[in-house]
Amino acid sequence: MAPQSVSEVVAVLSEHGDRAKLLAGGTDIIVQLREGLREADVVVDIKKIAEVTSFKYCDENGLSLGAAVACYNLYEHPQLSKLYGALADSTHIIGGWQIQSRASVGGNLCNASPAADSIPALIALNATAVIAGPSGERSVAVEEFCTGPGRNVLENGELLVSLQIPAQGANCGSAYERFIPRNEMDIAVVGVGSWVKLADDGTIAEAKIGLGAVAATPLVAEAASASLIGKEPTEETFAAAGELAKQIATPISDMRGTDEYRTHLVGVLVKRTLTTAVERAQSS
């Protein structure tokens, strides 16, 4: 079914509970339903609802990104792709072009894969999830959204409506990078999103680093982020942040990499994303 409003969706979700699944881009949910990884009696297409399929940016409030907006809208957008480098980076590598035509950032978040590409980027950018439910709207920081692999904070009857991402002033820059064995069409072995704001003297005024595929849920590397404040953006600073970030990584060993390798990659990618983020901040 394809309801026209958020309230209709809330009603359907409240009625069917777990047995109703939302369909945005479909690139995860259709596979999961087909392979029996998730089950549903009702599939609710939310792409007829304006609030979840639109996005707008203003200098004051930043970006309000409908949950079902497909990836390409971000990296193809001349202004947004510059302002939100980490988001553009991540949306441009989720699957191939065909996937990006459909897959949404909101769907990527709700799917709650520890290796989701957009989540570390959203964390770094300080995004907030706006959730609608039977008792109204609530907001949750993106880093609080996932509760385990494939699980999130959405309660019965709730849906993710949009993501609010703070405005990006001057001297801000962000980047997302993942490590994969191929160069496309792969799941992140580790993914890191970094955001920085530079002070007028060129030192780092604010920073936030999000990590993916190193724990059951994407993480904020708090100590690593804090370590950057007030520092010159040098390779040493970034490497030190990388070392701190490695300390919170508790990855598994699987076909995509060993825990040792993943932990090592955290250091590498923190350094690389910070380098890019700072370059972007300096040129913004």
Place this chain on the structure above:
Amino acid sequence: MATVFIPAQLRELSGGVQSVEIEARNVREIVNQLDEMFPGFKDRICTDGNISPSLQVSIDSIMTSRGMIAKVKPQSEVHFIPAIGGG
């Protein structure tokens, strides 16, 4: 006389002899003579009276598909080797 190479795995039957000269017109004659020289030879390379399906006969580097009836020339070099296919 054709030169017939004894497969390494059958040299236990030939007492270590690596090749023999045999007067023969075809593979069948070679196999029969080898079996006389080295009793048990035939059993090792034949199934139901034919060259085992897992083997093939190389005559002058030609992998013959004719098995026992393949012709042998006086100067031929004969090998029994594993059958191979390809992808």
Place this chain on the structure above:
Amino acid sequence: MSASKKVHVTTTINGESTDFLCEPRHSLLEVLRDNLGLTGAKEGCNNGNCGACTVLLNGRPVDSCLVLGVEVEGAEIETVEGIACSSNLHPVQECFLEGAALQCGICTPGFLVASKALLDKDPNASEETIRFDLSGNLCRCTGYDKIVRAVQAAGQQMSAEA
């Protein structure tokens, strides 16, 4: 996905208004192939990893195995069967033939549809862009070399004609 009542869907396929009935669980790929007889789009993996089922949905390339039939109500769809203009092959089809950019041909429809979308966007796309944008299409026969060259050649032809 469980079976349920069939839904009536009206859509435009290769420029023609088309309607069909499908179960909510049926993918667009199944609808195209089984209901509509458009077997040009191929199923290689059925989970969006090979691109053999690529079609254009409202002008954008999608894996039709990851689109539900019921979702395309009111949409415009273009498949490999619709790429040629009447009896003339599209430049990308011509260049695939001239450049021997196909061997077994099973991935070819997906590549052609994605390549057309790419060249419509930018006929002068660089090798790097071509390789990036077509990385969602797997080919196991050609090693990609001749495909990249065919797409480049088609782009040149399209630029020259434009």
Place this chain on the structure above:
Amino acid sequence: MTSTQYRVIGSRPVRHDGADKVTGKAIYTADTKLPGMLAGFVLRSPHAHAKVVSIDTSEAEATPGVHAVVTGKDFPNVENKMADLGEGSVNLAYLSSNCMAQQKVLYRGHAVAAVAATDVHIAEAAAKKIKVEYEVLDSVTWVLDAMKEDAPLLHDDLVTDSMGDKAENPSNVPVHLHFEKGDAAKAFEEADVIVEREFKTATVHQGYIEPHAVVADYNEDGRLRIWTATQGSFTARQQTAEVLQIPLGNVLVTPCEIGGGFGGKITVYLEPTAAILSKKSGRPVRITMTRADVFEASGPTPGSFMRVKIGAKNDGTMIAGEAWLAYDAGAYPGGMIGPGCMCVFSCYDIEHAVVDGYDVCLNKPKTSAYRAPGATQVAFATEQLVDELAAKLGMCELEIRQKNAVKEGSRRVDGPVYPPIGLEECLQAVQESDHWNTPLEGPNRGRGIAAGFWFGCGLKSSAACTVNSDGTINLLEGSTDIGGSRTSIAMQLAEVLGLEADDINPMVGDTDTAGYTDVTGGSRVTFATGMAAYEAGRDLQQQMKTLAADLWDCSADEITVGEDGAFTGAGKTVGFKELATELFQAGEHLVGRATVSPECPTNGFGAQIADIEVDPETGKVTVLRYTTIQDAGKAIHPSYVEGQLQGGTVQGIGWALNEEYFYKDDDTMANASFLDYRMPTMLDVPMIDTIIVETGNPDHPYGVRGVGETPIVPPPAALANAIFNATDTRMTELPMSPPKLWKAMQSKQTSE
């Protein structure tokens, strides 16, 4: 040979089936639809090794929309008989129980039951209602573990066969092969330098994009019609008839267009099951594998363990070789160990060598051929040791290969000597190439080379050509066309007759219409079916001479046929078309035919050059530049020869860097999807430059050698050598994936 000027051969016409394949009109098996057709779904084992205690299909059978259910008990008992399948042979009992398990399942994905229903979703849902009670057994997926005495046994009655000598106790090792040439032990004593290493390679899959598919229609009169994705319609017919125990002549196999094979679409998997479902339901049945099924239940190519040793004199002459090889057979005997043994030293003239090979059953799907089956593994080992030898001797890696390269008269380790071959010419082409002569600069970069070989077989092919009234030709042949072979075959007929490629309409016939033709595999089609087309053309010319003699009132002996196909006699010269038209008007209808069975291997040699860069922080390898060189004998359609070289090379790059079957603790495959199996995408490889060497094969009228397989052989070794030259780290395990290379580089740093 190469100086001959041809009109058609060596040109690049558009392929005959091209328009169909760029417009979506070409019909592949999954595209076929018969009236009343049902969809089949195969239920597969979730366990790597288990006894099937019981199967209850009652609930599935009662499901609305279900028309038939089959299990192992619907399959006839077949004896332990070996059937010759043209290319290799197969034990029918094993073939049958690989199609549908009987008492035991031997790998995850092993078929245990199948359902035919009006819709595949109904069939799938019904199949999931089948209750299979398993008794899970210990399983084994690593080749050396499977060889241990206390390993779980897959087959209670399997004993090791050492060329007819059978062991007493059962084991997982069906075959031990042993080759000796000269006295290797003594030669090693005389060697100045010896290199020795152990190597491992993972199981990999051919990765064709089209999943296996079949349509079967079992008619009331006992006639079984099959449409299928097969590399060989005649072998598919024979396997199906043997498994079903029905007369061969009752089976018609129509090969549809096929979406890749690479050796993996020779064995039947679905055909007998679809046939029985069709027989039980009285309706045509189509089954297609899912991608996971393809990975888990078709035939990947062996993982391996290898220990190889080479000894050389100080002047660089290799004098001694020793190899101990153990290859996965998969769940049933009959892997690629034979060619593995025969290829380990196939590029080098080593006077003394000893090779032992073991075929090993374990709880993985039954292996099958994959492009030069068995050769890529051993090249990975030998070609690295050759580089190490060169380094120890202070020689250049190309020089040592040139010094020891096999040539006409060199003796293979299994005995036969080579006829004229082209390895030296390929190495010469390396030396003269722009790639080799362009220095590679920059940190973390390295260049590697490797040589490769595949036999290339002849086997049987047939062709028939019917002359139309306008002198054009309908060519009927039986080689399923996977990569443009209709055209490469038609071009040879066009050449001999003095026609253009598009004067020939090639058609791939079914098993009722085409003459017997072996599989499209073994690099044989352009060589052997091309030869059949050539001979059919010659047959036609003979007939036309006889008929023209009547027409022209002269003797047939007076008529000659020129290089351009024109007939000269009775004072005139007439082209093929003109004469054909004349004869047609005179009431003569012409059909030329030929069957051929060339038996000499075509001996395809090649060499490759790889430039790579390693990311020192992650161990990821980027291929910067790649050149593939191969002796094609004579390239009939150079574009499609290049295509074979490029395609095989990229498959080899995938094998080298990322592809592998990753097994979980319970011995089931963790990555049965294109996402996690990681074949190269377009973004993972550069352009693949090609150099076609043409030494001419004396056993073919136009000098053709098979080219399809050899290109996959050198890449893992060439890349390993390049990685060593970039990082000083020797990689002995495939794939050389980033985590493994990173770890190896770390260990090296730590140990230094």
